[in-house]
Amino acid sequence: MNAPLYKFGAFGDEASLVVAFAVGLGFGWFLERAGFGSARKLTAQFYLDDLAVFKVMFTAIVTAMLGLFYLAWAGVLDLSLVYLTPTHLWPQIAGGLLLGFGFVIGGYCPGTSLVAAATGRVDGLVVVLGVAAGVFAFGEAWPLVKEFHASGAMGEVTLPQLTGLPYGLVVLAVVLMALGGFAGAEWIERRVAAHASERRP
Amino acid sequence: MTTVPAVAAPDSPAVPARAAAREPAAYADPYVAGVGLGLVLLAAYVLMGRGLGASGAVSSVVSWAVGLAAPAHAQANGFFAEYLAGGVGHPLKAWLVFEVVGVMAGGFLSGALAGRLARSVERGPRMSVRGRLAFAFAGGALMGFGAKLARGCTSGQALSGGATLNAGSWVFMLMVFAGAYALAGPLRRQWR
Numbered sequence: 001m002n003a004p005l006y007k008f009g010a011f012g013d014e015a016s017l018v019v020a021f022a023v024g025l026g027f028g029w030f031l032e033r034a035g036f037g038s039a040r041k042l043t044a045q046f047y048l049d050d051l052a053v054f055k056v057m058f059t060a061i062v063t064a065m066l067g068l069f070y071l072a073w074a075g076v077l078d079l080s081l082v083y084l085t086p087t088h089l090w091p092q093i094a095g096g097l098l099l100g101f102g103f104v105i106g107g108y109c110p111g112t113s114l115v116a117a118a119t120g121r122v123d124g125l126v127v128v129l130g131v132a133a134g135v136f137a138f139g140e141a142w143p144l145v146k147e148f149h150a151s152g153a154m155g156e157v158t159l160p161q162l163t164g165l166p167y168g169l170v171v172l173a174v175v176l177m178a179l180g181g182f183a184g185a186e187w188i189e190r191r192v193a194a195h196a197s198e199r200r201p
Numbered sequence: 202m203t204t205v206p207a208v209a210a211p212d213s214p215a216v217p218a219r220a221a222a223r224e225p226a227a228y229a230d231p232y233v234a235g236v237g238l239g240l241v242l243l244a245a246y247v248l249m250g251r252g253l254g255a256s257g258a259v260s261s262v263v264s265w266a267v268g269l270a271a272p273a274h275a276q277a278n279g280f281f282a283e284y285l286a287g288g289v290g291h292p293l294k295a296w297l298v299f300e301v302v303g304v305m306a307g308g309f310l311s312g313a314l315a316g317r318l319a320r321s322v323e324r325g326p327r328m329s330v331r332g333r334l335a336f337a338f339a340g341g342a343l344m345g346f347g348a349k350l351a352r353g354c355t356s357g358q359a360l361s362g363g364a365t366l367n368a369g370s371w372v373f374m375l376m377v378f379a380g381a382y383a384l385a386g387p388l389r390r391q392w393r
Contacts, residue, residue: 004250017299019248024303026241027253027356031304032311033237035228039323043392046385052231057360059235060242064364067243083251085352085362087369092358095351096373099344100380104388106340107323109355109377110348111255113341114301115308120320123337130341131256135263137342138349142280149350159366170366182232 003077028115037115039107039123046104049192051185058178069171089152106130226315242364249296252361256348258301260284280349325392336391 002008006016034056035041044050071077103109106127108116113131116124138145160167228234245252264284268275275281312318324333348354351373353362359377362370 063239134345
């Protein structure tokens with residue numbers, strides 16, 4: 001098998017849209033199963049009593065990262081054909097901060113707002129409309145923002161390439177960091193729960 | 202590992218009696234859901250050579266709408282023109298639109314099977330519906346702008362780029378958490 005399959009011509013553009021729908025179906029399913037169609041579940045991450053956002057996100061990252069690593073190692077997957085968004089340091093710092101602000105103000109991130117809207121959350125639907133308004137505003141402001149958008153260009157670069165460390169070592173570091181993070185998250189949740197029950201005897 | 206059954210029972214009066222009568226199922230264990238999500242992401246890479254996304258589909262739809270309403274204006278604008286040229290007929294940009302339709306279908310299916318479909322507005326006990334919706338719109342707009350600046354959102358950057366160890370994606374992800382924690386205190390009233 002040569003993967004990515006689409007890049008090796010295993011199927012065409014029309015079939016790729018069926019794949020898109022199927023992949024989306026799985027994505028939406030697991031987001032909803034995790035409880036991410038709920039703004040209160042999501043924002044609990046930022047008040048530390050339920051760290052499911054961190055746990056789900058890092059479990060997903062580690063799972064996919066290990067899959068990519070081992071498939072590439074086995075010679076099944078050509079990583080050079082896997083899309084990397086080019087790194088632009090300054091706009092990605094600014095955009096990340098804005099998205100973080102918007103997350104705790106709006107209660108969802110763009111993907112989870114779609115799931116919330118699909119399950120009847122009116123606030124989720126309004127977040128979707130807000131995202132569209134923000135994209136529209138960005139488009140209208142394009143002549144003003146395009147220079148900043150292009151700034152801090154570092155090309156398509158991964159952490160192993162940037163640091164010069166072996167790919168496998170960075171993968172191992174992320175796995176260890178995630179495991180430490182999970183242990184820390186469980187500990188924080190227990191502490192917060194104990195604290196809350198002390199206050200409410 | 203304990204699963205916190207933080208089932209957000211919708212407290213809005215708009216909840217239909219039918220939905221309120223049936224107790225919604227508990228959410229999945231976060232680690233199990235995370236493995237599932239990670240396998241979906243891995244499948245996207247193996248099949249297509251690209252990850253997941255959400256805000257990109259919104260950009261395609263917005264650019265398409267601008268192109269319909271004001272074709273000359275859209276063509277003269279580098280941002281909208283790129284989406285129009287890549288365009289709705291172009292598979293790589295349309296791909297995300299089909300994916301997002303799938304996201305909504307998958308979310309709906311999971312919610313329906315768990316008894317979690319309910320028309321409601323999620324908010325803290327001290328927040329009015331009106332205020333909550335105003336915050337929702339403002340938060341969405343900030344995220345739309347921020348995602349375009351960063352070349353992706355939590356799906357396309359943090360999650361997809363996180364797994365490929367994309368340098369910019371990791372910077373972005375840290376900034377998302379930093380921004381959200383920085384504003385969590387002042388916004389406590391909305392949620393608690």
